[in-house]
Amino acid sequence: MKEAFRRIYGAYPDGVWAAPGRVNLIGEHTDYNDGFALPIAIPQHTLVAARRRQDGRLRLHSAQGDGPVIDLHVERLTPGAVTTWGAYPAGVVWALREAGHRPGGADLHIDSTVPTGAGLSSSAALECAVAFAYNDLYGLNLSAPALALIGQRAENGFAGVPCGAMDQLASACCAAGSALHLDIRAGAHEQVPFAPETQGMSLLVVDTRVKHDLGDGAYAALRAGCEQAARLLGLVALRDLTPADLHGAAAVLPAHLVPLVRHVVTENARVTDAVVRLRAGHLAALGPILTAGHASLRDDFRISCPESDLVVDTALAYGALGARMTGGGFGGSVIVLAEEDRVEAIGAAVTSAFRTAGYQAPHLFPVSPAVGARRIV
Ligand code: ADP
Ligand code: MG
Secondary structure: OOOHHHHHHHHOOOOEEEEEEEEEOOHHHHHHHHOOEEEEEEEEEEEEEEEEEEEEEEEEEOOOOOOHHHHHHHHOOOOOOOOOOOOHHHHHHHHHOOOOOOEEHHHHHHEOOOOOOOOHHHHHHHHHHHHHHHHHOOOOOHHHHHHHHHHHHHHHHHOOOOOOOHHHHHHHHHHOOOEEEEOOOOEEEEEEEEHHHHOOOEEEEEEEEOOOOOOHHHHHHHHHHHHHHHHHHHOOOOOHOOHHHHHHHHOOHHHHHHHHHHHHHHHHHHHHHHHHHHHOOOOHHHHHHHHHHHHHHHHHHHHOOOHHHHHHHHHHHHHEEEEEEHHHHHOOOEEEEHHHHHHHHHHHHHHHHHHOOOOOOOOEEEEEOOOOOOEEE
């Protein structure tokens, strides 16, 4: 990273920062409903080499960006001004200014092993790596959760994606060997031990390579539907509804909102259930929770796709403990929890099922919970 930075900018960076991608074990589309989620950081991560500048210029380069250096000025950052990938890092600097900080200029070089658009949160990894770099470069003294919320603000307000805070909190706050139990309303998070390999199990990620596009409006429409349902029920957010309230809620809501509400309410309950199981050391019991979560996203939220369903169905047919699509939906990745000695057969069966269906070959890799964002050099 240091040499690449020097080739681009002609000097060595002040430091290098890293932030991971994530997979969410359970708790999908719950963050913007003030609810719960349970992500882990994955070993794939985004690196940012950065050097302070005194003149307010902000220069951006990415090994994945496929273009020349983007040359901006910190004082002139306004939403809409950057329409390329540069909106994510520039948005972080903008969000810091919006929050009342006085970040100066910098040169940034970015490189990443998180595949983009695969539901593994390359956008949050990028935002968090830049936010952590700026925090140190300009001595801002912000906490990891505060930097995560700066990243979310960048994505919402500058890149124009109305995401919740789960991805950024995962990238910023996760710890190795743990899942992160998020309570979005309380602004609280707790580490929950999660180490499948110590119990003879493995968590497999299957990237279907169906590119989701969260900017295409479907995500925003789902979010608006949830918010409308909460308003009609006189609630601050769907977080305030329990499974016991569902029957009564269904009686007052328009029919098309009922499945959305049912997903959010049952999904929050699944997160709570999963945390209880993990804390009790019953890792295998997570399996059915994952699979129930997938059915809810497929049938109630309707954001799965044939490729993701095929991974889930095939994995279960070949003995997986549980499987579900992860991320915002419409493609991306599936996670599969399985006994170690089943993983190879499951992988082969999924690959073969994709070939038979005429889909492009999926990417499969095991993950274990990795560390969150930090300075590495
Ligand atoms: P996901 O976060 O699931 O990977 P998103 O659509 O939210 O998918 O974010 C992907 C976008 O983030 C990319 O299209 C690109 O604009 C930006 N991005 C992520 N990582 C990088 C990177 N290493 N270099 C440049 N842009 C990146
Ligand atoms: Mg993203």
